[in-house]
Amino acid sequence: MSNVSTSVRLAVATLGTPRIGPRRELKTALESFWAGKIDETALLATAAELRAANWARQKARGISVIPSNDFSLYDHVLDTSVMVGAIPEIYGWTGGSVPLATYFAMARGSEGEGEACAHGHVHHHHGVSAQEMTKWFDTNYHYMVPEFKKGQTFAVSSTKPIDEYKEAKALGYQTRPVLLGPVTFLKLGKSKDASLDALSLLDGLLPVYIEVLKRLAAEGAEWVQIDEPCLVLDLDDAARQALRHTYDVFAKAVPQIKIMLATYFGDLGDNRDTAVSLPVAGLHIDLVRGADQFAVVVAKAPKNLTLSLGVIDGRNIWRANLPTLLNKLEPVVTALGHERVQIAPSCSMLHVPIDLDAETALDTDVKEWLAFSLQKMDELSVLGRALAGQRDEVADRIAASKTAAAKRKESSKIHNRAVTERMSGITDQMRRRHSPFDVRAGVQHKQFGLPLFPTTTIGSFPQTADVRKARAAHAKGTLKDADYDQFLKEETARAVRWQEEIGLDVLVHGEFERNDMVQYFGEQLSGFAFTKHGWVQSYGSRYVRPPILFGDVSRPKPMTVDWWRYAQSLTKRPMKAMLTGPVTILNWSFVRDDIPRSEACRQIALAIRDEVVDLEKEGARMIQIDEAALREGLPLRRSQWQHYLDWAVEGFRLCSSGVADETQIHTHMCYSEFNDIIDAIGAMDADVISIETSRSKMELLDAFKTYHYPNEIGPGVYDIHSPRVPEVGEMKHLLVLARQRLSDAQLWINPDCGLKTRKWDEVRPALVNMVAAARELRAQA
Ligand code: GLN
Ligand code: ZN
DSSP: OOOOOSSOOOEEBOSOOOOSOTTOHHHHHHHHHHTTSSOHHHHHHHHHHHHHHHHHHHHHTTOSBEEESOOOSSOHHHHHHHHHTOOOGGGOOOSSSOOHHHHHHHHHOSSOOEEEEETTEEEEOOTTSSOOEEESTTSSOEEEOOEEOTTOOOOOOOOHHHHHHHHHHHTTOOEEEEEEOHHHHHHHOEESSTTOOGGGGHHHHHHHHHHHHHHHHHHTOOEEEEEOGGGGSOOOHHHHHHHHHHHHHHHHHOTTSEEEEEOOSSOOGGGHHHHHHSSOSEEEEETTTTGGGHHHHHHHSOTTOEEEEEEEOSSSOBOOOHHHHHHHHHHHHHHHOGGGEEEEESSOGGGSOSOGGGOSSSOHHHHHTBOOHHHHHHHHHHHHHIIIIIGGGGHHHHHHHHHHHHHHHHOTTTOOHHHHHHHHTOOGGGGSOSSOHHHHHHHHHHHHOOOSSOBOOOSBOOOOHHHHHHHHHHHHTSSOHHHHHHHHHHHHHHHHHHHHHHTOSSBOOBOTTOSOTTHHHHTTSEEEEOOSSOOEEEETTEEEOOOEEEEEEEOSSOSSHHHHHHHHHTOSSOBOEEEEOHHHHHHTSEEOSSSOHHHHHHHHHHHHHHHHHHHHHHTOOEEEEEOTTTGGGOOSSGGGHHHHHHHHHHHHHHHHOSSOTTSEEEEEESOOOOGGGHHHHHHHOOSEEEEOOGGGTTGGGHHHHHHTOOSEEEEBOSOTTSOOOOOHHHHHHHHHHHHTTSOGGGBOBBOSSOOTTSOHHHHHHHHHHHHHHHHHHHHHO
């Protein structure tokens, strides 16, 4: 890039960058540290190197507003809990600066391990140790939930924001430190004491923030970015009042600091007036998800407010169309003046992979349509320069962006006429089973002849070291196709034999051939691409590589039929076929932005429908379509829920309704808070649904009871996130509780979720006990 010569500058910010390192250096360092292979000094040295490299990359790419304290060893919400000293007693902290051991105990428990049942569904097994974890807004990033108690007090307990500011400054960077805002922080937290209103703690919390802000100012910070993404949620007046109070207090207490108040993940909506009237120096708005708010916010913004315009998508990996953006931005920059505008991604780039250039094996056309965080920085800097009057100097970059956008629009890799035709041929009938549930159930029961309380599992069996080793060897080419196939067949056969032996009623093949429940299907469907290094943080040191859904989806050939046929050939008992549903595939991928998500969902549904029909043709009579991620796709605003649920349910019905009454459709969901969405669950009309209920002691079945849910249900009778083997009595007790809420004829017996993260030594006795529990129950019924 040529040197910036003119004096007019437009500020260009990133809001936050990925922490993990281009080669997952942070993961390596953390895991080595936890394993005792490196010491704290070495871990912290790696972290410092990663920060320095991050700052250098931003500078080199023309970013002028570089953040600090966006880095985290584990999670920025945990960092905030530690900064303010919100540390539950069980961690044994007695004040002073929080030791790293305490920090990691809060993150992972003191001896315990974090457990993932699939990507996106993470649970910490802690007994008493780790903090709870949940999804960060509607992303696939998980944060550690702050925990507050009655009479909670706060004190500055970590100087991380100040240390990292100083560290950057020593390296020559004047950064804008990032803090998670106090209102959002409190709203994300929870308390064992249900009567505690977290916002009542605000006045105790603000002095801690003020002290941090003062110290930052004393070190030379001019601006601080304070993130209040809660401003895109449905807020009540108390929360709005808390925001006003907070920023009034800050304005008075630390007038020397300029606050850039960052909102993201959506439109401000009914919080807009609150947001634009806060006494802050700058406001960041998300103009990707909240594109419609552009004109109103600009019009309403007071004259002295700097606007940070989040125009580059921080949540997705598509290259921007720069000329289109420039046309939108130019009049605004002219109207507001250069000093009042900053250009930024819609949100922190935490949610996108680091460097597209590392992807040497990607289809070259697809690659041209993408931008990861470094490429997004380039885009931001081009926009900044063009808007500062240097459009000529970046003309080639703008032209290249335009060409790429035009090529993407026209590409035959994206558009498949056959898919368009099928989409327009979808009829209502295709979304309906032939007969209502009671008729289907009659036919199915007669055909299967299963006992009362049939037993089954959710699909996967342990992905042992051997399984992973064989897969890696096969991927590397050191294990031949035929040998790998043979290996998988033996694993499957062993699992099938064993299930028969212990007396399970409905068997599964074990999913040994699958790396991941979404990737496995994405790799076989057209319209998806995969990266080699495109990791994004899911939680702590766990990263995922989401598939990229770039084009029309179709299924060139059957994906699971051979495995199902082989597994069924080994037994006379019903072998349940296992598929991932369209909504889950969508929610765990980077999805194309040129058509509505609902349309992409429908395309995937048609492809899965083809698979369902082929399985039935081959003789499968039970087909499970997992929708693990259906609930987590709920929009942030309640007013948008119904629209989402409508198309999500439609997608499920479309993929599952191409079969005869005899074919029993199962679905599985990795949670059980169904109160909000029980109508949608009912509308899916799966013959059998399995859910996660063991830890709620079946209480969450109440939603099904109240709704008079008519179809069959397998409420999970044991927690698969724990290595502990459940006793027969415990499971019987849970079943007693389930029978208080559902009729015997409705009940299936299964674990909470798939067993791939467990060891065989845990799975064997657990399932033996589960079968025993079912038998004892039958004897009494
Ligand atoms: N069939 C999948 C399995 O057993 C389901 C996993 C999930 O729902 N997360 O692994
Ligand atoms: Zn599950």
